Amino acid sequence: xxxxxxxxxxxxxxxxxxxxxxxxxxxxxxxxxxxxxxxxxxxxxxxxxxxxxxxxxxxxxxxxxxxxxxxxxxxxxxxxxxxxxxxxxxxxxxxxxxxxxxxxxxxxxxxxxxxxxxxxxxxxxxxxxxxxxxxxxxxxxxxxxxxxxxxxxxxxxxxxxxxxxxxxxxxxxxxxxxxxxxxxxxxxxxxxxxxxxxxxxxx
Amino acid sequence: xxxxxxxxxxxxxxxxxxxxxxxxxxxxxxxxxxxxxxxxxxxxxxxxxxxxxxxxxxxxxxxxxxxxxxxxxxxxxxxxxxxxxxxxxxxxxxxxxxxxxxxxxxxxxxxxxxxxxxxxxxxxxxxxxxxxxxxxxxxxxxxxxxxxxxxxxxxxxxxxxxxxxxxxxxxxxxxxxxxxxxxxxxxxxxxxxxxxxxxxxxxxxxxxxxxxxxxxxxxxxxxxxxxxxxxxxxxxxxxxxxxxxxxxxxxxxxxxxxxxxxxxxxxxxxxxxxxxxxxxxxxxxxxxxxxxxxxxxxxxxxxxxxxxxxxxxxxxxxxxxxxxxxxxxxxxxxxxxxxxxxxxxxxxxxxxxxxxxxxxxxxxxxxxxxxxxxxxxxxxxxxx
Numbered sequence: 001x002x003x004x005x006x007x008x009x010x011x012x013x014x015x016x017x018x019x020x021x022x023x024x025x026x027x028x029x030x031x032x033x034x035x036x037x038x039x040x041x042x043x044x045x046x047x048x049x050x051x052x053x054x055x056x057x058x059x060x061x062x063x064x065x066x067x068x069x070x071x072x073x074x075x076x077x078x079x080x081x082x083x084x085x086x087x088x089x090x091x092x093x094x095x096x097x098x099x100x101x102x103x104x105x106x107x108x109x110x111x112x113x114x115x116x117x118x119x120x121x122x123x124x125x126x127x128x129x130x131x132x133x134x135x136x137x138x139x140x141x142x143x144x145x146x147x148x149x150x151x152x153x154x155x156x157x158x159x160x161x162x163x164x165x166x167x168x169x170x171x172x173x174x175x176x177x178x179x180x181x182x183x184x185x186x187x188x189x190x191x192x193x194x195x196x197x198x199x200x201x202x203x
Numbered sequence: 204x205x206x207x208x209x210x211x212x213x214x215x216x217x218x219x220x221x222x223x224x225x226x227x228x229x230x231x232x233x234x235x236x237x238x239x240x241x242x243x244x245x246x247x248x249x250x251x252x253x254x255x256x257x258x259x260x261x262x263x264x265x266x267x268x269x270x271x272x273x274x275x276x277x278x279x280x281x282x283x284x285x286x287x288x289x290x291x292x293x294x295x296x297x298x299x300x301x302x303x304x305x306x307x308x309x310x311x312x313x314x315x316x317x318x319x320x321x322x323x324x325x326x327x328x329x330x331x332x333x334x335x336x337x338x339x340x341x342x343x344x345x346x347x348x349x350x351x352x353x354x355x356x357x358x359x360x361x362x363x364x365x366x367x368x369x370x371x372x373x374x375x376x377x378x379x380x381x382x383x384x385x386x387x388x389x390x391x392x393x394x395x396x397x398x399x400x401x402x403x404x405x406x407x408x409x410x411x412x413x414x415x416x417x418x419x420x421x422x423x424x425x426x427x428x429x430x431x432x433x434x435x436x437x438x439x440x441x442x443x444x445x446x447x448x449x450x451x452x453x454x455x456x457x458x459x460x461x462x463x464x465x466x467x468x469x470x471x472x473x474x475x476x477x478x479x480x481x482x483x484x485x486x487x488x489x490x491x492x493x494x495x496x497x498x499x500x501x502x503x504x505x506x507x508x509x510x511x512x513x514x515x516x517x518x519x520x521x522x523x524x525x526x527x528x529x530x531x532x533x534x535x536x537x538x539x540x541x542x543x544x545x546x547x548x549x550x551x552x553x554x555x556x557x558x559x560x561x562x563x564x565x566x567x568x569x570x571x572x573x574x575x576x577x578x579x580x581x582x583x584x585x586x587x
Contacts, residue, residue, distance in 0.1 A: 006555060016580065032555070033572040042568075049562035057555045167583040 098122035112140030232538030364478025
C-alpha cells in the first residue's frame with residue numbers, strides 16, 4: 001500500500017527536487033501537497049508546527065543548511081525538543097543547488113560544458129548557488145546563460161528564468177542515485193526516505 | 204440571521220454539495236473551481252425576492268435552467284438549493300427550491316419543488332393541488348408572491364437583503380454609463396454613488412466619516428471625504444488630498460485610484476444592510492498591508508453594536524488575506540474540482556489541515572497548498 005506523505009520545501013525548485021528524490025527512491029509514496037514554498041525563514045517559523053502535526057500525519061521536509069554550522073545543530077536549533085519519527089527533516093549542504101550539481105554528468109550535458117568543470121564535491125562548496133551560476137556563465141547555450149545568470153547591475157542574484165530552467169533540468173535530466181555518489185547529504189537523505197516507516201495515525 | 208447551511212443540487216460546478224456556514228466564510232479554490240458560482244446561489248435567492256425579480260428573471264439572467272445545470276449531473280434534471288436560516292445556533296427557517304425547464308413551448312423554468320419550514324415545522328410545500336390544477340402557477344415561486352408569502356415574509360425580506368459586491372472602479376467612475384441596468388450592474392457599482400446619496404444625511408455622514416478614518420490609514424494623503432451633487436444633480440464623492448501646496452486639492456471619484464474606490468466600496472457595504480454580504484476577491488487593487496487586515500476589520504464590523512451582525516462570504520486567492528491568524532478552519536471552505544463536479548470541504552474537516560491549524564499555522568499556509576492546481580509546475584516550463 002502506498003505511504004501517504006506531505007511535503008514541505010523552501011521554494012518551487014526545492015519542491016521539484018524533493019518530489020523527484022522521492023519518486024526515484026524506489027519506495028511507493030503517495031505524494032500529497034507541498035507546504036511552505038515561502039522561503040527559509042518561513043519554513044523555520046513553521047517547522048515546529050509540522051513536527052506537532054506529524055503525530056498524526058507523515059511529513060518530509062527539505063531545507064537548506066545555508067551558513068549554519070552543520071545539519072544536526074540546525075535541527076537542534078529548529079526542533080530543540082527533538083524531531084517526531086513521522087517527520088523526516090533533510091538538510092541539503094549547503095543548498096539544494098549542490099544536489100543538482102552532484103549529478104555532474106547530467107549537469108555538464110545540460111549546460112554544454114566539460115564534465116570536469118562541475119565540482120566533484122558540491123557539499124564542500126560554500127556557495128553552491130553562486131558556483132552553479134558561474135558554471136552557467138560558461139554554458140554553450142545562449143538561452144541557458146540568459147535564463148540562469150543575472151543581468152549586469154541586477155539586484156537579483158539569479159537570472160529571470162532560474163527556477164523554470166532548473167525545474168526543467170530536474171524533471172528531465174537529474175538522477176538521484178547518480179547524484180548521491182557525489183553528495184553525502186543527498187545520499188543520507190535518500191537512505192532516510194528509503195528506510196522511512198511512518199506510523200499512520202487516524203489521519 | 205444568517206444562512207447557516209446550504210445544499211446545492213446540480214448547481215453549476217456543484218453536482219451535490221452541502222456546507223455549514225458561520226458568520227464569516229472564506230471560499231478558496233483554484234481558478235474556475237466555482238467560487239463565484241457558489242456565491243451565485245445566494246444571488247439567485249436575492250433575485251427571486253428582489254422587487255422586479257422572480258423565478259423567470261433569475262433563471263433567464265443565468266442563461267436558462269440548462270446553463271445552471273451542472274455538467275457532471277446524471278439522471279436528476281432538477282437544479283436547486285436548500286438553505287437554513289439561523290439566529291445564533293437556532294435554526295429558524297428552511298427554504299427548498301428545485302427547478303426544471305418546460306420541455307416545449309417557451310421553455311420556462313418550472314418549480315418541481317418549493318418548501319418552507321419554520322423551525323422543523325413544514326409551513327407549505329409545492330406542487331400542491333392548486334398547482335396541479337393550473338401548472339402555470341409553477342412558473343412563479345411563493346417567494347415572489349405577496350399573497351402566498353405572508354407567513355414567511357421574514358424569509359423573503361432576508362433574501363432581498365443579500366448583497367453581492369464586486370466593485371469595478373471604471374463603472375463607479377462612469378456613474379453607470381458603461382453598463383446597462385439589472386443583473387450584476389449593482390454589484391459592479393453602477394448605482395454606487397446614487398446609493399450613497401440616497402442614504403439619510405446623518406447616516407451617510409457618519410458612515411463617510413468612519414470610512415475616511417479607515418481610508419486615511421491606507422491612503423495617508425487623503426484628508427477629508429464627502430458627497431456632493433453637481434449642477435445636474437449627479438452625486439460625486441469628493442476627497443481632499445494634501446500635497447506640497449498650502450491648501451489641499453479637491454478630487455472626485457473620477458480621479459480616485461482603483462484601490463481607493465474598491466476599499467471605499469467595501470467599507471461602505473460593510474456598514475450598509477443586514478443580509479449576507481458576498482465579497483468577490485476583496486483583495487483586488489489593494490496593498491498587501493491593507494489586505495492582511497481585512498479579515499479583522501470585517502470581524503470588528505460584525506461585532507460592532509451599531510447594527511446587527513452581517514454575514515460575510517468572501518471569495519479569495521490572497522495569501523495575505525488568509526494569513527490573518529484569527530481565521531479558524533471552520534470558516535474556510537475549500538472548493539476542489541474533479542470529474543464529478545466541484546467538492547466543498549471545510550478546512551477544519553481535513554485531518555491534516557486541522558492538525559496544522561491546531562499547531563498554530565495560518566490558513567494561508569495550511570490551506571492554500573491544497574487548492575493549488577495539480578499541474579501548476581507545468582507553468583514553469585511553459586512559454587508563449
